[in-house]
Amino acid sequence: MTEPAPQDKTVTKDTSAEPDGGRKAPRVGVFVCDCGSNIAGVVDCGKVREAAEKLGDVVVAKENKYTCSDVGQAEIIKAIKEHGIERVVVAACSPRLHEPTFRNCIQQAGLNPYLLHMVNIREQCSWVHGHEKAKATKKALELVKMGVSKAARLEPLEAREVPVEPSSLVVGGGVAGIQAALDLANMGFKVYMVEKEPSIGGKMAMLDKTFPTGDCAICILAPKMVELSRHPNITLLSYSEVEEVKGYIGNFEVKVRKKARYVHEELCVGCGVCADACPVKVDNEFDLGFGQRKAIYVPFPQAVPLRYTIDKEHCIHFKSGKCLLCAKACANNAIDHKMKDEIVNLKVGTIIVATGYETYVPLRKGVYKYWECDNVITGLELERLLNASGPTGGHLVRPSDGKRPEKIAFIQCVGSRNKKIDRNYCSRVCCMYAIKNAQIIMEHEPNTEISVYYNDIRAFGKGFEELYHRVREEYAVEFIRGRPAKLKEDPTTKRITIRAEETLLNMITEREFDLVVLSTGLIPSEGSKSIGKTLGLTTTPDGFFAEAHPKLRPVETALDGVYVAGCAQGPKDIPDSVAQAKAAASSAAAPMFAKKVTIEPLTASVDEDLCVGCGLCVELCPYGAPELVTVEKGGTKARIIEALCHGCGTCAASCPQKAITCKQFTDEQIYSEIFAALGAEDKKGEGRKKAEAGVS
């Protein structure tokens, strides 16, 4: 942002520096917006304008059909010049929408951009009181009155520019994270990728084929994984977790815990001799318990980095201090059981959160008997059973006896669209992965009978409907519209009987199946929860990260410099995840290309004469902005590191000495609004003192 231009000649009075008692009234201009019929359809804007004109301090009040339009803005500029307006009140929509517009506008007219106050008479008035027009008008009047009162007390502020570190942290090494990292690295930025598992690849690496085209998931993902690991601009920190993030856009300081994998990454060549020597066999998490691995392992053959990791929980050495067979087998002496966690400190300009999803785990005593019956599996487990590099080599078998299932049922919407378990949303991928898996099974074993129990089939993407059509037409997969009510297992044959209403036939059906696949939905991952806490990101009610705007800012978060990609933001398929990752990379690149960003000057500041150095603010601040410093006069005082301050006001509200002030939200400004609302005059700050006595 440039320096404000010198003020227009008609603006002669400079009142901002005057203390409250001797405050000279600044000249206030009020601009009431109709917003088409959005506001004027409910609020009588003409009446609001008239009333505003009569308020003290107000020298001009105007009404516009669209204040944000060029015409509306021109009128503000004209009024500032003609009437010598020093403070501008715009009664329109939320400041989140047009505050920047009007700040720029008044700056053009020579005013400091922070001498603007927006009164929200749309979201907070006309939209919520649509049925009570008279009352809405009255409320708008009151809000404008409060706004004028505050505006008269606004002080000019200067925005600051800070440099942006040309490097990025990508949290999560699934397909979204991989794509975002590659895009940023190809733009020439340094990228640090942090992945908590021993290998990147995420959930996509577990899948068999991808819908609707049937590409092998790992075949299309592995080249990207390899490219990432070899990219000169990317540092891959696998088996690591983000522990702490400090700072702000352009200047984040990140502490990453590199967990001890007990194998030196630079020495290990991934030959696997150690795993051959290891005597311990445990269930492989990557195969969801169907396959086995050793205590020293790579999760899957195409793992990146192809470096072995010791599972401390199961390794004999960590239990008895003996064994060490792997270390003896390793020709490169890469294995070191004494390895310790390592802390890596990074400085990055932007952060992309791509922490993905987890699949819903069916209830313990639920209707679908996932925990009781062997032959009830989830969709992701089926992916592993169908996968050529999976535990069965791609042969679909019944878990109970290893035989080929002849009749298979899919149950849709398990853990999705269910208010009872607080999962109200549609997981978007279950319909298509069930249809895709039905196709794969039919291709492998054409004699299989498949039934899909569904509520609604959502085949919305490119080529999805065509695939849905094909499995019905070509493979005669049967679709039953109804949610299964009861599952019963035959104790000897282990076959499952499903009772459901075929709602389109209006009949109750009971049918027996060899295998039941639950199409489980997507839920926020544990990794998302922890990084969300570390960064202080907000989530939507479903638990996924909230984007800054659901339509227009889909990859930004409420935190500047932090972007979100993939399923961390909400369930989505691979094409959407990749598209969002590319969008996040491009958004994150913008400030890094610009090399600097403008930071709002709305920060807290400490009056050192009042501060007693109690340190409460230091404890309460979620951003680590206040620090205690020893002053020359002796004693400790709090000081705000402005670059870290987000202006949230927690410190100002909690300071027992009232030593902290939040710029543009000073006590004086807030009390003046309250008094305006109550219809009382706050002359010389008397009312404020009274109110404080009353409040405290």
Next chain:
Amino acid sequence: MAEVEKVFISGLHEELAEDRVINEKDLDPEFAKEIRKYGGKNVMTCLQCGNCTGVCPISLKIDYKTRNIIKCCQFGLKKYTLGTRWVCATCYRCYEHCPADLNPAEVMIALRHIAVREGIVPPFVKIAATNLVKYGQSVKPDPEIDKIRVELGLKPVHADQERLTAVVREIQTLVHATKYDKLIGIQEEVKL
């Protein structure tokens, strides 16, 4: 009698089959609101998944489809829904399983309220209600049973006549005050 009873317990299927085309005139757009007024919430949120029908113990015995009735409620097909719905045992199994978190059993109760207010009362309900007002219980006391009980050395069901009279009077006062008797259409002579 049996024929009349059948109308009140059978499902919607036959009724709907008789009318080949549903005319817009037969729809009551305010029906869902009316149901909500009598305690049947969230009717419009039903996904029509059929889980309620599948778990309903009644649906296994007779042609009674919970989902179908809810659909009629959504659609405003009032005329089909009022004659029936007395078979629901309000076991709440449908509510337990419903993913849309609506309570079909309470919708059934609301439908009964509405039906009675429209003067549609099945004979067996009238009989039970009359018994309640007359004897203080919905089943008519049978002297034969008392005889057997005495033979077995047990007290008759209503040994304490005085207390029973007090109870019946209490019920009658309440019934009268709430205009329940008029609503159900209980005859005057029933009263003590």
